[in-house]
Amino acid sequence: MIGLGLWNAKDISVKALEIVRSCDFVYLETYTSRLGCDISEMEELYGKKIILANRELVEGDSDEILKKEKDVAFLIMGDVFAATTHVDLRKRAVLHGIKVVVLHNASVLTAVGETGLELYKFGKTTSIPFENENVLSPVDVLNMNRKNGLHTLFLLDLRPDEDRFMSVKEACEYLLKHTDDYMAVGCAGLGSDAPEIKYAKLSEMEGFSLIPQCLIIPGNLHFMEEESLAGFKK
Amino acid sequence: MIGLGLWNAKDISVKALEIVRSCDFVYLETYTSRLGCDISEMEELYGKKIILANRELVEGDSDEILKKEKDVAFLIMGDVFAATTHVDLRKRAVLHGIKVVVLHNASVLTAVGETGLELYKFGKTTSIPFENENVLSPVDVLNMNRKNGLHTLFLLDLRPDEDRFMSVKEACEYLLKHTDDYMAVGCAGLGSDAPEIKYAKLSEMEGFSLIPQCLIIPGNLHFMEEESLAGFKK
Numbered sequence: 001m002i003g004l005g006l007w008n009a010k011d012i013s014v015k016a017l018e019i020v021r022s023c024d025f026v027y028l029e030t031y032t033s034r035l036g037c038d039i040s041e042m043e044e045l046y047g048k049k050i051i052l053a054n055r056e057l058v059e060g061d062s063d064e065i066l067k068k069e070k071d072v073a074f075l076i077m078g079d080v081f082a083a084t085t086h087v088d089l090r091k092r093a094v095l096h097g098i099k100v101v102v103l104h105n106a107s108v109l110t111a112v113g114e115t116g117l118e119l120y121k122f123g124k125t126t127s128i129p130f131e132n133e134n135v136l137s138p139v140d141v142l143n144m145n146r147k148n149g150l151h152t153l154f155l156l157d158l159r160p161d162e163d164r165f166m167s168v169k170e171a172c173e174y175l176l177k178h179t180d181d182y183m184a185v186g187c188a189g190l191g192s193d194a195p196e197i198k199y200a201k202l203s204e205m206e207g208f209s210l211i212p213q214c215l216i217i218p219g220n221l222h223f224m225e226e227e228s229l230a231g232f233k234k
Numbered sequence: 235m236i237g238l239g240l241w242n243a244k245d246i247s248v249k250a251l252e253i254v255r256s257c258d259f260v261y262l263e264t265y266t267s268r269l270g271c272d273i274s275e276m277e278e279l280y281g282k283k284i285i286l287a288n289r290e291l292v293e294g295d296s297d298e299i300l301k302k303e304k305d306v307a308f309l310i311m312g313d314v315f316a317a318t319t320h321v322d323l324r325k326r327a328v329l330h331g332i333k334v335v336v337l338h339n340a341s342v343l344t345a346v347g348e349t350g351l352e353l354y355k356f357g358k359t360t361s362i363p364f365e366n367e368n369v370l371s372p373v374d375v376l377n378m379n380r381k382n383g384l385h386t387l388f389l390l391d392l393r394p395d396e397d398r399f400m401s402v403k404e405a406c407e408y409l410l411k412h413t414d415d416y417m418a419v420g421c422a423g424l425g426s427d428a429p430e431i432k433y434a435k436l437s438e439m440e441g442f443s444l445i446p447q448c449l450i451i452p453g454n455l456h457f458m459e460e461e462s463l464a465g466f467k468k
């Protein structure tokens with residue numbers, strides 16, 4: 001189980017690349033995230049054909065993956081265990097008597113350190129779903145974190161199978177229905193050569209061109225955090 | 235500014251390796267973390283001499299780094315911005331008119347997903363210092379997180395210059411002075427080929443042989459989290 005990091009085919013670690021090249025089958029999960037590069041670039045780097053694995057394959061028909069009596073690389077964007085589905089896949093692999101090796105990589109959860117916000121000061125993470133008419137849990141998480149002075153990281157829903165990715169602006173619009181017009185930090189393209197980080201009011205957050213990744217509403221700010229954020233003001 | 239990941243020289247990304255090999259100077263910060271490999275392995279892989287950078291150099295005499303009119307790689311164990319000192323270094327570099335490129339990598343903060351605990355359900359992170367006779371802030375963070383049903387990640391103090399690393403057991407002993415004998419998860423060697431994860435009472439947590447990394451006191455557990463942790467019971 002191999003984390004691919006955030007953006008480029010070459011974000012894979014040297015060690016992981018050696019392992020992928022030695023594997024008999026290479027699966028790439030396609031449903032929890034999206035890299036900034038094309039699969040063809042990955043195939044060229046690995047010298048392997050990549051088999052795409054959507055949620056149905058991994059959670060339903062995973063025998064296809066688990067019953068291969070060969071070395072299988074299962075590639076995951078970001079770090080390996082950010083999503084429950086991958087914890088579950090490992091469990092089933094171990095039940096099948098398969099030896100599982102884990103290779104970690106960068107995750108949005110720590111790449112947001114690039115905003116200058118202290119990673120120690122984030123509270124519970126939450127995510128904003130597409131169908132959110134009656135969803136209040138992200139707002140509850142925000143209020144809990146704010147009460148404790150902590151930053152809140154909102155991950156954005158995505159359906160890569162449908163090429164559908166929630167924009168930072170949509171996330172802001174959802175929040176504005178339920179909260180004040182807070183200052184927030186939007187992030188797109190973290191891990192790319194030109195990450196887009198913007199510090200603006202929820203109502204004024206816009207202008208991203210890369211793959212949207214997350215929105216943050218900061219809690220209490222240390223002056224060094226304020227200084228960093230000031231550099232990302234529009 | 236390049237994250238090295240958690241353990242091996244080859245945990246560096248393919249892209250970062252290309253960049254390090256093209257740089258004129260290569261610094262490695264030595265004061266916020268420790269890799270599981272020798273510097274000689276890194277030098278061999280990079281084909282470069284590594285200059286060690288302790289806190290005094292980075293926070294005090296950093297002109298040595300910032301006034302080079304050459305390409306400089308600044309290597310950081312884990313991900314790049316887990317520590318304030320590196321946010322500050324970037325700020326000063328930018329003030330010097332230096333173009334800073336960031337290459338993220340794996341961090342303990344998400345590698346703990348390997349325990350099966352959901353990363354979304356961690357509250358504020360804290361760390362336990364060596365001199366902790368009158369320190370209660372880690373306990374306050376624990377109590378706040380527990381009240382909200384969240385997991386608490388404790389990072390362990392280290393002074394690599396003195397080859398001093400807080401053990402998981404020392405962290406447990408500190409907590410036991412102030413809390414109940416909770417079930418906890420100790421982690422060492424995450425990112426290595428044989429990570430050590432143990433789920434035990436604070437009073438019974440022991441038996442690590444690799445570099446200690448963190449201690450977790452879980453909050454409310456989902457049955458899938460419980461199932462995972464059961465696999466790490468002694």
